[in-house]
Every structure is written in C-alpha cells, then in structure tokens.
Amino acid sequence: MELKLKDLRSSKNPKARIKILQGHFATGNSHINTYIDMSTVKTRHNNAREAAKELAKEYLTTTMVDTIVCLDETEVIGTFLAEILSDSTTMSMSSKNNISVITPEFHQAGQIVFRDNKQRMIKNQQVLILAASVTSGKTVSKAIESVLYYGGSVCGICSIFSAVTKIAGMKINTIFTSSDVPDYRAYAPHDCPMCKEGRPVEAIVNSYGYSKVD
Numbered sequence: 001m002e003l004k005l006k007d008l009r010s011s012k013n014p015k016a017r018i019k020i021l022q023g024h025f026a027t028g029n030s031h032i033n034t035y036i037d038m039s040t041v042k043t044r045h046n047n048a049r050e051a052a053k054e055l056a057k058e059y060l061t062t063t064m065v066d067t068i069v070c071l072d073e074t075e076v077i078g079t080f081l082a083e084i085l086s087d088s089t090t091m092s093m094s095s096k097n098n099i100s101v102i103t104p105e106f107h108q109a110g111q112i113v114f115r116d117n118k119q120r121m122i123k124n125q126q127v128l129i130l131a132a133s134v135t136s137g138k139t140v141s142k143a144i145e146s147v148l149y150y151g152g153s154v155c156g157i158c159s160i161f162s163a164v165t166k167i168a169g170m171k172i173n174t175i176f177t178s179s180d181v182p183d184y185r186a187y188a189p190h191d192c193p194m195c196k197e198g199r200p201v202e203a204i205v206n207s208y209g210y211s212k213v214d
Helices: 039-043 045-056 075-085 138-149
Strands: 006-009 017-026 031-037 067-070 100-102 126-134 153-162 170-177 203-206 209-212
Touching (some): 031 203, 031 209, 039 045, 039 075, 045 075, 045 170, 067 075, 075 126, 126 138, 138 153
Parallel strands (some): 017 203, 067 100, 067 126
Antiparallel strands (some): 006 017, 017 031, 203 209
8 A cells, every 4th residue: 555655745735744645545434535644744753843834824813722622543643733823932822831731532432522620721711623634524523522522622723634624513624635646526325336346455554554345
C-alpha cells in the first residue's frame, strides 16, 4: 500500500501533509473512493506542530479555549495546539490558560462518554473538538452531544481534512477540504455506485488506519 500513497501538501503550510490512495473503501458510516492517511501528521512531531499552527490561527484572537477533545488519535496535534493557544507571549485569548487535552471513550452503543475524573474538564468549560478526518460528521456530532451532556460549551470544531463545511450550524476549521481532493466522494453504503458496479471493497478504513480485505 505504501508505494501507492500520494503525498498531498497544504498550500498554507507544506509541512502539514497527508497522503491519499484511490480505491473503494468502507468506513463505519459510509463508502469512500479515497483513503486519506493521517499517519504522518498525527505522529511525527514536526508535522503535527505545523498542523497545529495552522489550526490555531482561527482561535488565537477570537476564542477562549479551556479544553481540547481529541478524536481520531490527534493527541499530539492537540497538545501542540494547546501550547500555541496558551502561549503567554502572544495576544491569544487563551494566553496563560492551562488547557486540558483529553480523549473521550466510545461506549459499545457508539456513544461518546467521559469518565468521572475527566468530567471536570468538560463541565462549564469552553471545549474545542479536534478530529483528523470528517466524512459525514456523525462522529463529531456525537462528540458535540457528549460535551453538551456533561455541561460544557463547544467553542469550535477543527480537523485536518473535512468533506463538510458545517456541523450543527458550526463552521469546521480545516486544513484540507474536498477542493484539495477534488475526486473525493463519500456515499451511503446502500447507495454506493462502486458497489452497484460490482467493485469489491478493498479495505476497511477508520481513524486507526487501513485494513485490507482479503
């Protein structure tokens, strides 16, 4: 698979890069024709830091952030994002704020929950939701519902890639959009044209990566 992956660099910052692979893939909610690999930007600290710099620009002078909820293994990016937003040498609204960076737990029923020891980082806090890739927005919608349930306020949604522009009426601050991957398509499983053409699903993909279907 590695030989087929193609680099896609952000026009805003070339170090914030992802990789793409064309094919027929199944996610938990849809079928897609392009797998977007986030391994580099999520795990290599230089790339993660550069991505965080781009995402932080939206919030520095406009938004108070108390907590960053990291979905899709984005904790490295989230940590850099917290550091940038809380920098005391900038004009950031979150300057000197001790920002919490937390990861939720997924219940068997698909709900997003926070254990008792983390709920204080949500209740009465301004919460920024960070995702790697947003296809349909269902997971982020669940994260919003969970934050509200535990008494927090969602002050923003950001991601590395998003195929949608808004969720629950809130703009998604993203580095890559569908215009950067013009051939990207997502379909409901029952309405997938690739399935109707008889093309087999090549791999199961999710926030953890790619698993080839034998």
